Amino acid sequence: xxxxxxxxxxxxxxxxxxxxxxxxxxxxxxxxxxxxxxxxxxxxxxxxxxxxxxxxxxxxxxxxxxxxxxxxxxxxxxxxxxxxxxxxxxxxxxxxxxxxxxxxxxxxxxxxxxxxxxxxxxxxxxxxxxxxxxxxxxxxxxxxxxxxxxxxxxxxxxxxxxxxxxxxxxxxxxxxxxxxxxxxxxxxxxxxxxxxxxxxxxxxxxxxxxxxxxxxxxxxxxxxxxxxxxxxxxxxxxxxxxxxxxxxxxxxxxxxxxxxxxxxxxxxxxxxxxxxxxxxxxxxxxxxxxxxxxxxxxxxxxxxxxxxxxxxxxxxxxxxxxxxxxxxxxxxxxxxxxxxxxxxxxxxxxxxxxxxxxxxxxxxxxxxxxxxxxxxxxxxxxxxxxxxxxxxxxxxxxxxxxxxxxxxxxxxxxxxxxxxxxxxxxxxxxxxxxxxxxxxxxxxxxxxxxxxxxxxxxxxxxxxxxxxxxxxxxxxxxxxxxxxxxxxxxxxxxxxxxxxxxxxxxxxxxxxxxxxxxxxxxxxxxxxxxxxxxxxxxxxxxxx
Amino acid sequence: xxxxxxxxxxxxxxxxxxxxxxxxxxxxxxxxxxxxxxxxxxxxxxxxxxxxxxxxxxxxxxxxxxxxxxxxxxxxxxxxxxxxxxxxxxxxxxxxxxxxxxxxxxxxxxxxxxxxxxxxxxxxxxxxxxxxxxxxxxxxx
Numbered sequence: 001x002x003x004x005x006x007x008x009x010x011x012x013x014x015x016x017x018x019x020x021x022x023x024x025x026x027x028x029x030x031x032x033x034x035x036x037x038x039x040x041x042x043x044x045x046x047x048x049x050x051x052x053x054x055x056x057x058x059x060x061x062x063x064x065x066x067x068x069x070x071x072x073x074x075x076x077x078x079x080x081x082x083x084x085x086x087x088x089x090x091x092x093x094x095x096x097x098x099x100x101x102x103x104x105x106x107x108x109x110x111x112x113x114x115x116x117x118x119x120x121x122x123x124x125x126x127x128x129x130x131x132x133x134x135x136x137x138x139x140x141x142x143x144x145x146x147x148x149x150x151x152x153x154x155x156x157x158x159x160x161x162x163x164x165x166x167x168x169x170x171x172x173x174x175x176x177x178x179x180x181x182x183x184x185x186x187x188x189x190x191x192x193x194x195x196x197x198x199x200x201x202x203x204x205x206x207x208x209x210x211x212x213x214x215x216x217x218x219x220x221x222x223x224x225x226x227x228x229x230x231x232x233x234x235x236x237x238x239x240x241x242x243x244x245x246x247x248x249x250x251x252x253x254x255x256x257x258x259x260x261x262x263x264x265x266x267x268x269x270x271x272x273x274x275x276x277x278x279x280x281x282x283x284x285x286x287x288x289x290x291x292x293x294x295x296x297x298x299x300x301x302x303x304x305x306x307x308x309x310x311x312x313x314x315x316x317x318x319x320x321x322x323x324x325x326x327x328x329x330x331x332x333x334x335x336x337x338x339x340x341x342x343x344x345x346x347x348x349x350x351x352x353x354x355x356x357x358x359x360x361x362x363x364x365x366x367x368x369x370x371x372x373x374x375x376x377x378x379x380x381x382x383x384x385x386x387x388x389x390x391x392x393x394x395x396x397x398x399x400x401x402x403x404x405x406x407x408x409x410x411x412x413x414x415x416x417x418x419x420x421x422x423x424x425x426x427x428x429x430x431x432x433x434x435x436x437x438x439x440x441x442x443x444x445x446x447x448x449x450x451x452x453x454x455x456x457x458x459x460x461x462x463x464x465x466x467x468x469x470x471x472x473x474x475x476x477x478x479x480x481x482x483x484x485x486x487x488x489x490x491x492x493x494x495x496x497x498x499x500x501x502x503x504x505x506x507x508x509x510x511x512x513x514x515x516x517x518x519x520x521x522x523x524x525x526x527x528x529x530x531x532x533x534x535x536x537x538x539x540x541x542x543x544x
Numbered sequence: 545x546x547x548x549x550x551x552x553x554x555x556x557x558x559x560x561x562x563x564x565x566x567x568x569x570x571x572x573x574x575x576x577x578x579x580x581x582x583x584x585x586x587x588x589x590x591x592x593x594x595x596x597x598x599x600x601x602x603x604x605x606x607x608x609x610x611x612x613x614x615x616x617x618x619x620x621x622x623x624x625x626x627x628x629x630x631x632x633x634x635x636x637x638x639x640x641x642x643x644x645x646x647x648x649x650x651x652x653x654x655x656x657x658x659x660x661x662x663x664x665x666x667x668x669x670x671x672x673x674x675x676x677x678x679x680x681x682x683x684x685x
Contacts, residue, residue: 001584001619004631076584076619080576088568112553119560126564130572137583137616140630146585215658 001076003143008074013065015072022071025224026064029231033057036234039255040247048109050247052100053237056093060230063089076138083145084129090157091125093201094164097194101168104190105175121160128153154209161202165195186244193236200229254299258292313381321378327371334364369444376437377490377506380513387431387518391543394426394468395459401439402457405447414450416443420459426468427543434514441507442472442536449534450476466542473535479527487525488512515540580619583645586630588615588637592663596650599663611663613637614655618645 009015014023037057044050066082066089073079095118102110128134134153137146172191176184204226211217238256240246265288268281338361341349349357379385402418409416420426439457446455453475460469479487490509515523515538527534552559575581590597590613597611615636621643626633639646649655651662 001580001623001630002628004586004629076582077577077580080582081572084568084572088565109554112556115556118557122561126568130568130575135582137585139585141585141587146583 001138001140003074003076003140005141006074006143009072012078013068013072015074018071019221021221021224022068025227026068029227030061030064032234033230034061036237039252040237040241043251044247047247049100049103049107052096052103053247056096056100057230059089059093059096063093064227074143076140079143079145080135080138083135087125087129087134087153087157090202090205091122091160094157094160094198095122097164097198098167098171101171101190101194105171105187121163124156125153154206158202158206161198161206165198165202168194168198182244186240186246189236189240189244193233197229197233200226200232202226204229251296251300251303254296258296262289262292317378317381320374320381323374325375327367328375331364331368331371335361335368338364369440372437373441373506373510376434376510376514380510385434385513385518387434389429389431391427392430392432392435394428394470394540395420397432397435398439398457398459398470401436402443405440405443408444408447409455412447412450413452414447415454416447416457417454418457418459421461423461426459426461428468428519428540429543430519430540431514434518438511438514438538439470439472441511442538445507445536446472446474446476446534450474453533461542463542467539468542469537469539471535471537473533475533477534478530478532479525479534480530484525484527488523511538580623582619583616584619584622585614585616586636587612588648589613589634590637590650594650595663596652597663598651598656598660600660609663613651614649614660616645616647616649617643620644621646 007015007017034057037054040050041054062085066085069082070079070086073082099110099118102114135145138144139146168191172187176187179187204223208217208221208223208226211222237247238252241252262285265281265285269278272278272281338357340346341357342354342361376385398420399418402416406416443455443457455472455474458471458473460471461467462469488508488511490506512523515521519540521538521540523536523538525534525536587598587610590611592611597613599609599611601609617636617639621640622630622636625635625640630636637648639648651660656662
């Protein structure tokens, strides 16, 4: 049955009889939402989060599509057919927004019982929307549904919108409390965007419909402003993609830049009539599109390489950790057995045997040190280096570590000494095992790079700046200025690689990690140049 | 078997919602597009001589008001009687005995409002002389 006072629509959606605001509100919001939703889906089809966002934008687009049919249409049958989908889509948008936020916050699918709750909430709409509880009839004079007949279901779907807002808010607040600062920012952006969208979409829908019904507003155009909430939501989603690499949209910024430029050049066609200009714009457009595609491809390749490198890096750390663990046990056995041979546990041994076993023990201990270093490095790279912090007096601690290295210094005809600036205590909050590793590394480093002379370990306390300082200085080969910036980098061996000096090239890197990241201290090196000796200094905060 | 159960649990929303949406769509299509199972409301013609008509004005002065009753008819009946366009269909304004759901609402205190006022007594006096009563309220709903 046709609404006899209304003209026939063009392509179901267009009519001269509907306000222009309808098209301005619906069409751009729908296109922006669909394009961004599809882009996100296309770039990460396997991710549930991307699929859910795309689903929300499709539902939103279906809603605007059905709205346009109802506003512009004059066929009662079509109107009545489309009408039940209104509430269904509204209900789906509310529920899938909650689902989307769950997956965004937890990075995994929701539990089955939550899905059952979702189904239960949608059930009344699915059952009642196509019945007389929603639409009994259609007025062909004013081309609208019968007044108030769908009120109970309308109230239910609007309540779902309100429920979604409250539910999402609770989820966001709970997650916000336990998140790091980066994710907190993402929660604020996502939360503001989705809450604004739901509020404007459901709020305006409800307000407009019922302010008209009770005669406060002349028409329901107010609901159209609610659609701009989707545009705002999409802007927030874009910020999340660009700033936080959310939705795995790695190429987003490049694609937006390239296609924005192409659209800008293409839009010049609308402002020019001159044939020569049209040809020039066409050439520019083709060249820009070609170059743009090539840029996008090279950025994509770069990103893929980067992902592969990161994966290899993880594999390397895992291999390092595994291999070191496998080596640790046999080395410990070699060290203990050799020590027992040397101390006479298995009877007397000749001088030659003693000499050979001593060399064996020295080699095994060196190897053990390297294994420990690799294990620590693997732990750092996997983000799992644990610190057992406790109050530690650095004076007896540093003295003991220095004493342990004295034998090695004597073998090399070097004088290794320890001195403190005479204060009563040098307490810091530190992990004894890791600090031992640092100090041993630094002294060992000095021993390796000093052929003759001395090595001094000096301890001092500066109460004014609240720091305890340890300086390990030597009369060795010194450090060239160009080596200095690379000294604390991973696998950087300075001049050691060229000289006959054993070392993994990660001792100083580990020292920096342990002192600066683990103990909030500072470590650096000083040298006046090659042949003038060097000092390695680290500072730690005084324990309160 | 166990994998199938896990797969179902993981995709419970799709497994339940997709068939329901299909049923929903088919039901709506069958009800509204095929069977036309709904009631149509419109403004039926009304004789002002009855004094029970709604009134609407076409201009500020309301020199030539329209008088109408509020009709509701079952769409398949109305379509059978008048076709797709009811503009010139006189049967549209009356309830026939063959109509399954039909009602005519005339204007009174409970049915009128600001947008749908009742005709004034003056209208009644003027129009009674020229238009004798030709139909009466008939409700089949």
